[in-house]
Amino acid sequence: MSEPPPLLPAPLFSTSRDDRLVRRSLARGEALRLRRGIHAEHDGSAPPRDAAGIAEAGRRLTLLRAQALSATIDDAIFSHSTAVALWGLDWLGEWPERLHTTDRGTRPAQTRSTFTRHRGPLLGPDIRLRSDLRVTSRARTVADVLLTRPAAESLVTLDDALRSTFLSADDIANDLSGRKTARGSRRASETLAFGDPKSMSxxxxxxxxxxxxxxxxxxxxxxxxxxxxxxxxxxxxxxxxxxxxxxxxxxxxxxxxxxxxxxxxxxxxxxxxxxxxxxxxxxxxxxxxxxxxxxxxxxxxxxxxxxxxxxxx
The missing domain is CATH 3.40.960 (Endonuclease; Chain A)
Structure with a gap:
């Protein structure tokens, strides 16, 4: 099944704090400072220095890419809530501040101030390239959410994924079938069975x-x-x-x-x-x-x- 078209984030660039050209662009409202040393071109749709100046569809993606550029995460494959945002799927409540990744190797799970690293097997089909970042596939992403988040949160993401033409319940079920012993698998299967693409919001x-x-x-x-x-x-x-x-x-x-x-x-x-x-x-x-x-x-x-x-x- 084909993947959806990529989101179009505002172009990012990394610079030194002493870059005079960047300071001038910020003063003229032609750029936005997202994180220290990370800036985005401003699209003119909102007042200068306001992150809302980035088009709504790409705003969260742009901020995530800014985090990814400024974080020191080796061999990162973005997953869970971060992958949900990168795929443009619905999320209930505030977005987690930490980036979430899944590691295919032997490193242990870890949580720091800027990221959470999960452990788990990832095969080739589980990994996609999304706006220059490696990210878990849509099916794997939704399955991860079903396994780790409460029913209300996971149902919101699931229904939105099913509304698209790019994912089916069978795709997600196939991913879950390989993780029957994972914690939360029963709840995940029950929530998946309750998902409905006709739920429009x-x-x-x-x-x-x-x-x-x-x-x-x-x-x-x-x-x-x-x-x-x-x-x-x-x-x-x-x-x-x-x-x-x-x-x-x-x-x-x-x-x-x-x-x-x-x-x-x-x-x-x-x-x-x-x-x-x-x-x-x-x-x-x-x-x-x-x-x-x-x-x-x-x-x-x-x-x-x-x-x-x-x-x-």
Whole structure:
């Protein structure tokens, strides 16, 4: 299966602190200082000296490459959360400050202030080249996350990986099958079985996990609705037979370009209101319930879904 195209980080360069040309570039806003002695060309999309000036898709990758350039890690193969970032996959919460690598040799696992080194066998297919850095393959990366992170965190990364056309559950299962004795393998297999490419955001993934843990009937994901005017759209969660629609609202659709698609936030709000009005008027729909990040605390979402009439197993 082919790999996705590489992310495009801002070009990096390493310099001396006494380099006058660099100081002038920083003063003119043509460069950003990411770490001591490591700078990036500024793309002009944000105020000078602001790391947000690096395009969103490549910002984290650029910072990681800056860390990699300034770290003294011999024969590094980046893995775990670092590989997740290099592949551009979703991660729940704050990114770990430490770089994570996996060593194929005999050196012991080790954690220092700037990096964590894991031990484990790596074959040729497990290693890829990503933006000039050696990194574990997507399947190996997701498998590592499933083995080492809690279910909520690993599910977010897993669902995002499955949404792509470059990875399947079988790819990840094949990697896990060779590590059946690894700590966390049972939890990893259970989380993998629960993964779903129709879960379209981190918030939806966490919502599904909360529903399962609270023993609600599993909803249908991304059901399409139509009325006399035509297609209304897909809904996040649908409980057929009960007439209940659930929608996770992370507010990203009102701010991020990928959701705005040339529209203003005000236009998106109006169109969302019109869409919801059509859904509420649909002959099959009895209720529409919405929630956001603040509602994903388990007891809070449970109470919200109970009030909405969502059935339990």
């Amino acid at each position: 981190a918030g939806e993934s966490i919502s599904r996990l909360r529903m399962r843990d609270s023993r609600f009937v599993a909803p249908v994901l991304q059901e399409s609705f139509f009325d006399h005017e035509g297609r209304i759209g897909d809904v996040d969660f649908w409980w057929p037979g009960y007439g209940i629609i659930g929608e996770f609202d992370g507010h990203g659709k009102y701010l991020r370009d990928v959701y705005l698609k040339g529209r203003s936030p005000a236009q998106v709000v109006i169109q969302e209101k019109q869409r919801e009005d059509r859904l509420r008027a649909h002959r099959l729909v009895r209720r529409v319930v919405r929630w956001g990040w603040a509602d994903l605390e388990p007891l809070r979402l449970e109470a919200l879904l109970i009030r909405a009439g969502v059935p339990r197993i």
